[in-house]
Amino acid sequence: MTTSRTWAVALTGVDGHLVEVEADMSNQTPEFRIIGLPDKSLGEAVQRVHNACKNAGLDLPRRRLTVNLSPASLPKHGAGFDLGIAMACLAAGGVISPRSISATVHIGELGLDGRIRPVPGVLPAVFAAARAGFESVIVPRGNEAEARLVPGVDVRAAASLAEVAVWHGADVEVPDVEAVVLASARSGPRDTLDLADVVGQEDAVEALIVAAAGGHHLLLSGPPGAGKTMLARRLPGIMPSLTEQEALEVASVRSLSGEPVAALDVLPPIEAPHHSASVASLVGGGSRTARPGAIARAHRGVLFLDEAAEFSRVALDALRQPLESGAIEVHRAGFTATFPARFQLLLAMNPCPCGNHGVRGAECICPPMSIRRYSTRLSGPLRDRIDIDLQVSRVAASRAMSDHSPSMTTAQARKRVAAARERAAHRWRSTRWRRNAEAPGTSLRQGALRLAPAVRAPLDRALERGALTLRGYDRVLRVAWTMADLAELDRPGIDEVGRALLLRRGLPR
Numbered sequence: 152m153t154t155s156r157t158w159a160v161a162l163t164g165v166d167g168h169l170v171e172v173e174a175d176m177s178n179q180t181p182e183f184r185i186i187g188l189p190d191k192s193l194g195e196a197v198q199r200v201h202n203a204c205k206n207a208g209l210d211l212p213r214r215r216l217t218v219n220l221s222p223a224s225l226p227k228h229g230a231g232f233d234l235g236i237a238m239a240c241l242a243a244g245g246v247i248s249p250r251s252i253s254a255t256v257h258i259g260e261l262g263l264d265g266r267i268r269p270v271p272g273v274l275p276a277v278f279a280a281a282r283a284g285f286e287s288v289i290v291p292r293g294n295e296a297e298a299r300l301v302p303g304v305d306v307r308a309a310a311s312l313a314e315v316a317v318w319h320g321a322d323v324e325v326p327d328v329e330a331v332v333l334a335s336a337r338s339g340p341r342d343t344l345d346l347a348d349v350v351g352q353e354d355a356v357e358a359l360i361v362a363a364a365g366g367h368h369l370l371l372s373g374p375p376g377a378g379k380t381m382l383a384r385r386l387p388g389i390m391p392s393l394t395e396q397e398a399l400e401v402a403s404v405r406s407l408s409g410e411p412v413a414a415l416d417v418l419p420p421i422e423a424p425h426h427s428a429s430v431a432s433l434v435g436g437g438s439r440t441a442r443p444g445a446i447a448r449a450h451r452g453v454l455f456l457d458e459a460a461e462f463s464r465v466a467l468d469a470l471r472q473p474l475e476s477g478a479i480e481v482h483r484a485g486f487t488a489t490f491p492a493r494f495q496l497l498l499a500m501n502p503c504p505c506g507n508h509g510v511r512g513a514e515c516i517c518p519p520m521s522i523r524r525y526s527t528r529l530s531g532p533l534r535d536r537i538d539i540d541l542q543v544s545r546v547a548a549s550r551a552m553s554d555h556s557p558s559m560t561t562a563q564a565r566k567r568v569a570a571a572r573e574r575a576a577h578r579w580r581s582t583r584w585r586r587n588a589e590a591p592g593t594s595l596r597q598g599a600l601r602l603a604p605a606v607r608a609p610l611d612r613a614l615e616r617g618a619l620t621l622r623g624y625d626r627v628l629r630v631a632w633t634m635a636d637l638a639e640l641d642r643p644g645i646d647e648v649g650r651a652l653l654l655r656r657g658l659p660r
Contacts, residue, residue, distance in 0.1 A: 155242035157252040158285065159220075159235035160276035161227045164441060164481070164488035165403050167272075167279025169256070171221040172232065174239035179215040185236065187220030190228045190440075199230070199261045200237045207265035207313040208323045212244045226486045228440040230260035231270040234289065237261060237312060238319065247319035256280040257315070259291040265312045268331045269293030274399075274406040277301045289315055292330035297412035300402065333411040344385045347560045351546035355382055358541045358654060360564050363389045364571035365633030366588035367626075368474070368496040368536060370459075370529075373543030374513070375506045379499035382543075383455045384421070386497060389564040390453075391572055392417040397451045400491060404443050404450055407490075420452035422494075426461035430469050434479055441481045441488035446473055449494040459498040460528035467533055470496065474536050498529070498537070510545065538588065538626045539654045571636035587632045592625030595632065602628075606645050609652055619655070627651045 156173045170187075183197045204211050218236050220227050235257035242249040258276055260268040273294040278301055280288050287305045290298045295308035309315045310330035313323050349356055355371070359382055362369040371379040393401065398415040406412050424432060424445045435444030446454060446469075454470075456462060473479045477493035503522045507513035517525070534540070576585045584590050594600060604611075610627055613619040619627070630651035631643040638647070 153243045153245070155239050155249040155252065157235050157239050157242070158256045158280075159232045160256060160258060160279050161225055162229075162272045162275060162279075162407070162440075163226075163486055164443075164490050165275050165400075165407065166489065167276050167282075168225055169279060169283045169285075170225065170227065170232070170235075172235040172239045172257075173219040173221060174236070174243040175217045175219070176212065176240075176243040177215045177217070181213045181215060183211075183216045183218075183240075185218045185220070187218075187223045188226055189220060189232075190226070192230055193220075193227055193232055196230065196233050196236055196261075199233055199263065200240065202263040203233075203261040203265045203312050204237060204241065206263065207311065207316070207326075209241055209246055209313065209316055209321065211240055216240055216243070229270065230268075231258050231272070231276070233261040234259035234267060234312070234315065238315065241316060241321070242319070247316055247321045251319040254285070254287060255319075256285050256288045258288065258294075259309075261312060262331070264328075265326075266328055266331055267291040267309055267311060267315070269333050271409040272407045273298050274300060274412060275403040277304060277306065278399075278403065280304065289318075293332040296414070297402065297406055300399065300412070300415060344388055345561045346385050346389065346564055349378060349381060349385070352378055352382065352543065353558060355541060355543050356559050356564070358539050359386055360389065360559075360567060361630065361633055361637065361654075362386070362495065362497075362539055363564070364568045364637055365538075365575070365629060366495055366586035367538035367630055367633065368498075368588075369539045369541065370498045370500070370534075370537045371541055371543050372500055372502060374501060374508075374510045374545055377543040377545045379543055380457055383423075383453075383457070383497050383499055385561065386453050386455075386495070387419045387421045388561045389568050390419045391565070391569050393419060393451055401451050404447050404490065407443050408448060409442075420449060421455055422446075422449040422452070423455040423457060426456070426458045428462070428466060430463070430466045433466055434469050434481065435488075435490060436481045436483070441483065441486070441490075443490045444479070446470070446479050446492045446494070447490035450491045452494055453497055454494045455497045455499070457499050459500040460525055462528075464528065464530065467528075468530055471532055471536065496537070500529070502526070534656075535620055535622050536626075538630050540656045541654060567637060570639075571633065574636040574639070575633070587629045587636070590629060590632075592621070592628065595625060595628040600632075600642070602643060602648070606643065606648055609645075609649055613652065623655060627655050630654060 154175045159170045160167045161170045238252045241247045269291040274297045277298045281304045292308045292310045298306045313325045402412045422445045433444045473492040479492040481488045502508040503517045507515040631647045634647040635643040
């Protein structure tokens with residue numbers, strides 16, 4: 152009886168778990184069986200491994216082969232275990248060195264011709280191997296670029312099964328095959344849209360800067376053509392660049408989505424799903440393998456919901472939990488996948504179905520009941536989680552045609568945002584928070600950061616008359632602190648609190 156073992160990685164969300172792949176060969180009726188809670192695609196690895204080995208000139212003995220994936224209680228999904236299973240079986244048959252494969256993690260799907268195909272999720276899988284102390288990982292050639300983003304790991308990329316077998320001591324000819332690659336990854340930095348293109352929306356631009364500086368959620372309401380989408384698309388450009396750790400988090404989610412990752416992108420991502428998107432496309436999921444949805448793909452960036460009132464009520468309410476926790480959990484029978492989801496929510500909506508309600512010179516054809524129903528498509532609990540609610544009007548012709556130079560460019564706005572974030576990070580340096588939007592309300596209402604009674608008097612009155620909930624009270628305080636950071640003040644004054652209160656559903660001072 153001959154037993155060998157190597158390692159693979161099972162992914163549950165962005166968390167990778169090392170799986171020991173054991174192969175045992177015995178003198179019984181010839182059979183090839185995989186045990187250890189595999190799914191259907193993993194169960195089909197028997198035929199893929201058998202044919203790939205034969206076509207690579209690495210015939211498996213006609214004996215009983217049993218492959219165990221341990222721990223057996225952990226669900227295993229996908230074809231990324233193929234390479235590890237093949238290596239364990241070849242070592243059990245004496246074709247390659249069992250000692251060589253025992254300290255190596257193998258990731259990859261096998262084709263029937265023996266080529267190794269790229270798989271999604273290689274970046275978080277290599278991260279898991281590095282955290283577990285492994286120094287050597289073998290991946291498909293098509294995943295080489297993203298695997299090498301993980302520091303401290305010897306990454307070896309192979310195009311064929313024979314190539315990997317030779318590395319482990321097999322005596323076989325390595326064929327000259329064309330490596331299977333993914334679609335070309337986006338090369339170079341993304342183009343950033345400039346705020347200078349926005350004409351006559353000074354208040355909206357200032358609100359956008361406040362949102363970027365503090366990490367606040369923003370709702371833009373106004374008629375079609377007012378520039379809501381134009382403003383939203385420029386938010387990532389004025390946000391600070393991602394740190395290396397944040398960029399790796401974003402790249403890991405992209406890798407799980409099946410997108411090619413060739414390099415780290417430091418520009419915050421933006422996701423803009425169509426208003427017909429289902430709950431599953433926002434939250435993520437899948438019957439066998441959990442894939443991240445738009446919420447997770449917007450991690451460390453912006454989730455932009457244009458025509459927000461056209462989204463289903465259930466889809467919008469699915470945002471409430473990740474807005475508070477910064478993570479999204481996908482529950483399926485047998486496993487739970489957790490994805491990071493710390494994003495800025497940016498909503499844009501019209502005042503009514505036809506879009507002309509309250510617009511000077513335009514005729515609204517919507518009945519009053521339809522207007523009221525449309526305005527309540529965003530639930531109260533979701534609106535309560537919005538920091539800034541801004542009304543945007545159409546730009547007059549005289550402003551649009553003037554030669555007036557832009558008051559704010561993306562470069563200028565980004566500089567202001569970066570300075571404000573540095574002030575906030577210095578304030579919260581002894582805590583785990585770095586942005587004002589992340590700070591708990593108790594820290595702002597109590598202790599050294601508590602504002603004077605005269606300064607917070609407008610907030611107290613709004614809370615007493617029911618115009619604000621306590622959550623809304625805390626959000627106004629966060630916006631006020633961000634305004635103070637932008638103005639280079641040590642703490643908010645009555646003006647900052649009043650302006651923050653006005654941005655909160657236009658509440659009067």
